[in-house]
Amino acid sequence: MSSIVKQLDYIFKPESMAIIGASDNIAKWGHMMVERPLRTGYKGAIYPVNPQGGSILGLPVFRSVKDIPAPVDLAVITTQANQVPRVMHECVEKGIRGAVLISAGFAETGGEGEDLQAKVMKIARAGGIRCVGPNGMGIWSAAVCLNNAFEEAPKSGQIAFISQSGTFGGYMSELANLKGYGLRTFISIGNQADLTVADYIEYLSYDDETRVIIVYMEGVKDGQRFFNVCKAALNRKPIILYKGGSSPAGARATMSHTASVAGSEIVFQNVCRQIGFIRAEESFQTFEIAIALLSQPLPPGRRIGILGTGGQGVVSTDACQKLGLKVPELDEETSSLLMKMLPPHAPAPTNPVDFAGSYRTAVDEANVVETLLKLDYIDGVISNVPVNPLLWSSRLAKTGKPEIIENLNKITDEGIKRFCGLPREYNKPIVCVRWYSSVKKDPVADQLTQSGIPVYDTPEQCARAMHGLVNYAELRRRMNTD
Secondary structure: OOHHHHHHHHHHHHHHHEEEEOOOOOOHHHHHHHHHHHHOOOEEEEEEEEEEEEEEEEEOOOHHHHHOOOOOOOEEOOHHHHHHHHHHHHHHHHOOOEEEEEEOOOHHHHHHHHHHHHHHHHHHOOOOOOOEEOOOOOEEEOOOOOOOHHHOOOOOEEEEEEEHHHHHHHHHHHHHHOOOEEEEEEEEEOOOOOOHHHHHHHHHOOOOOOEEEEEOOOOOOHHHHHHHHHHOOOOOEEEEEEOOOHHHHHHHHHHHHHHOOOOOHHHHHHHHHHHHHEOOOOHHHHHHHHHHHHHHOOOOOOOOEEEEEHHHHHHHHHHHHHHOOOOOOHHHHHHHHHOOOOOOOOOOOOOOOOOOOOOOOOOHHHHHHHHHHHOOOOEEEEOOOOHHHHHHOOHHHHOOOOOHHHHHHHHHHHHHHHHHHHHHOOOOOOOEOOOOOOOOHHHHHHHHHHHOOOOOOOHHHHHHHHHHHHHHHHHHHHHHHH
């Protein structure tokens, strides 16, 4: 195992941390870096440090990190940039092994800032301290419930998110949390003065609780090492990449943002293809793809069956085709078999299969999806969320006849149970598009999500998730034959 694991455990699994530049002013970073982990359940000791002494949130404040009467694993530094060299010297003397530099005013500001950053890193490297940042916004580590990046701690999960932008990464993480997507780790990497994207990927590739890695990056430092580390990491888990600075104007903006040189987009795309990244074209696609990779089996190919009424099926087919997924026409025998499961006025099923807006139950839809999964030329299915007739039709729900409602609930439960078991039974993925989105809560969608079948709001999201599964499956097959 790489030595990076031992080095970075001091950052992501610290038993204690010092907040240097701690403040009782609630508007300052020095206060937030104490208050957030204290309030959101960090399991280790917290030592505020400020030359003024006193106390913050009931914790005694030490005038220097060297005055703390116990070992310290991690320093979180929020002082002004010109004070950081002195602070780093003291951290070295204390024997601290990890640091998160929130402080800004370094390479992102130009020449003098670059010199100051280089000075700080020279001190840290000589003392054996590995550093996140500077110019970052903190981290989240579910391993010890360490949160100094968010107002509320994210849900614990199996997705790691490395972000070169703190604010943008935080916003994306909060959206993911609202969707119920848990995070194992979040890292606002800032200027990458010491630790780079490659270091974090290498570390996370060895973490058994991390199953998917998402990266938002604006530029690459040490491209050859980045290439080698990612190639090795992809043997263990998928990496989903969203890159900022892909346009000329965006590339210019990255330099003033995190001191990054974005580089040639064409070269970067070629490297991505060689390595085997799953490339997201829009920001939140990263999480949409990640949640499918977490829970669904990898498809044996790129041929997709589609169940969807009317335009939903048409749009799903178009979205798949644009991504290079295949939507094969069904053979006559299968088409005839499916016709018996559809209403008389439904069009002949050729793929997509269309219920034509008719009344049906979850059992009916499970039958259709299972028929598709049995085919050796279908590798995965995009389906609507199976219908709950009581939710779909207010008339049925208002019959006032308990026996009808009880029977429909029984049929729905039976159908959903079967539907949820199909991916494991056939070792092929299913992703679903919801009917009601946020307009009306659908308990069936919740059941699917709990069982591991991803539920999305649009057909395009479904296609992108399936495309991610296909890409990673193809990469794994290539690796196994090399």
